Amino acid sequence: MSTTIPDITHYTYRVSWSPEDQEFVATCLELPSLSWLAPTQDESLQGLRDLVDEVVEDLHRNGEPIPDPLSSRTYSGKFNLRVGERLHRQLAIKAAEEHLSLNQYVVRKLGDAP
Structure with a gap:
């Protein structure tokens, strides 16, 4: 978490169709409590970006921690x-059957996940 204001365009946004709402919903992974509904993808994303900008400014003004963009975090x-x-x-047996270490087996399986 940061005390400086990050570039909100570096946050991770997603826009998807909401069958329940019959509109597009935009979300931000770094701020999961926020979302924005709109009739088009572009309007949904722009509405959320405006909201994220307001929320981040408010967090900064109040001295609260601001989430760093996932893309700038170190792992x-x-x-x-x-x-x-x-x-x-079971995993150890499967790894042995494929002549892999347990770590190599699990990494391979995670990499295969959708």
Whole structure:
């Protein structure tokens, strides 16, 4: 989290069709509580970007932490994952069958995920 104002164009935006609302909905991964509905994709994205700009300015004005864009964050390449004993055994067996380390097997499977 940052105390400086990030460039909001670097945030991760998504626009998708909402069948429930019969409009496009724009969301921002860094600020998941925000969304914007509009009849077109462009209007939805612009509405959300305007809202994000207001919210980020408000956070800054109040001295609250502002999320850094995902694209500017650093990642170590490591994370811990706890799985049950049964799943751990199954993964170890599958890895051994493919002559891979458990780590290589899991990385390959994660890379194959949609």
